[in-house]
Amino acid sequence: xxxVTQSPTHLIKTRGQQVTLRCSSQSGHNTVSWYQQALGQGPxxxxxxxxxxxxxxxxxxxxxxxxxxxxxxxELNVNALELDDSALYLCASSYAGTSVGEQFFGPGTRLTVL
Amino acid sequence: GQNIDQxxxxxxxxxxxxxxNCTYQTSGFNGLxxxxxxxxxxxTFLSYNVLDGxxxxxxxxxxxxxxxxxxxxxxxxxxxKDSASYLCAVSPGGYQKVTFGTGTKLQVIP
Numbered sequence: 001x002x003x004v005t006q007s008p009t010h011l012i013k014t015r016g017q018q019v020t021l022r023c024s025s026q027s028g029h030n031t032v033s034w035y036q037q038a039l040g041q042g043p044x045x046x047x048x049x050x051x052x053x054x055x056x057x058x059x060x061x062x063x064x065x066x067x068x069x070x071x072x073x074x075e076l077n078v079n080a081l082e083l084d085d086s087a088l089y090l091c092a093s094s095y096a097g098t099s100v101g102e103q104f105f106g107p108g109t110r111l112t113v114l
Numbered sequence: 115g116q117n118i119d120q121x122x123x124x125x126x127x128x129x130x131x132x133x134x135n136c137t138y139q140t141s142g143f144n145g146l147x148x149x150x151x152x153x154x155x156x157x158t159f160l161s162y163n164v165l166d167g168x169x170x171x172x173x174x175x176x177x178x179x180x181x182x183x184x185x186x187x188x189x190x191x192x193x194x195k196d197s198a199s200y201l202c203a204v205s206p207g208g209y210q211k212v213t214f215g216t217g218t219k220l221q222v223i224p
Contacts, residue, residue, distance in 0.1 A: 033212070042118075042201050042214030043157065056211045090156055102147070103212065105156035 004093050004106035012112045013081050021076045021109045025093030031055070032074040033103065034066060035090040043090055049074050050096050078111075086113045116140045118215035120202050125221045126192055134187045134218045136202030147203040147212060148176050148187045157201055160187070189220075197222045 005024045013019050025032050031050045035043035045058035049068035063079040072093070078085055088110050092103035117139040126132040138146070145164040149157035163169060163178035163185065175188040187200055199217040206213065 035214075040216075042203070042216045045211050045213065048211060058211070102159045102162055104159065105149075107156050 004091060004104050006089075006091055006106035006109050008109060009107065010110045010112075012114065014114050015081055015083060017081050017113075018077065018079045019081060019111060021078075021089050021091075021111070023074045023076070023091035023093075023106055025072045025074070025091075026104050029093035029095050029104070030072050031094045031096040032068055032072065033092045033094070034074070034076045035092065036060070036085075037088040037090055037108075039087075046076065081113045083113050086111060116204060116206065116213040118202055118204060118213060120200075120215045120218045122216070123219045123221070125223060126189075128192055128194060128222055128224050130192050131188065131190050132192060132220065134189070134200050134202075134220065136185045136187075136215060138183050138185070138202070138204050138215075140183075140204050140206050140213070142206035143180065144205040146176075146178055146185050147201075147205065148174075148185075149201040149203060149214075151199045151201055151217065153198070160200075192222050194222050194224070196220065 004026050007022045033048040034046040037043040046060050047057040048055045052068045065077045068074045088108045090108045092105045094103045120136045147162050148160040151157040161176040168177045173190045178185045199219045201217045203212045203214040
């Protein structure tokens, strides 16, 4: 059983650029959630994908968008990067059965916006 | 809306017991998670409470009172490696959105 993987591990961008972060879910999981974690804060929910559809969204602007693929892997895209987008981006996979299941987090992508 | 409160920092001695509290006010509630997060690493799952009461898992136990909007994580026989942030998170139900608190940074000292 493979765990959740994310790429890249670190990324440096400048304001106004665009970035794509990738996540491979754990084997057997069909749901991926993305979180943004600023230094010293808890993770903030960005959105969740289930069966290739967005299945809930937090308080993030439309320049944060995502995709889920048939193999349940996922991408997070951020356009027009701002300095405040600097954070650790976590993806978590789970199995959406009849009840909320535990989430397994990937190692995260550390994004720095200069 | 969702509001989750937990202490910012705690310090405890190696071998002792520590209790980390979490109170929540949410528009819906399905269950409460506890995660451990070491500095620079991803959160790792510790527990998920849906029903009232205490659930024990080795040195870690988690308690939930739905009527009081209250939970705690109990860590026994503290070890130096338990120094980490402990995140309380609530699932309001429906889709699996999870709302996290800001975390409690626990420092275990010799």
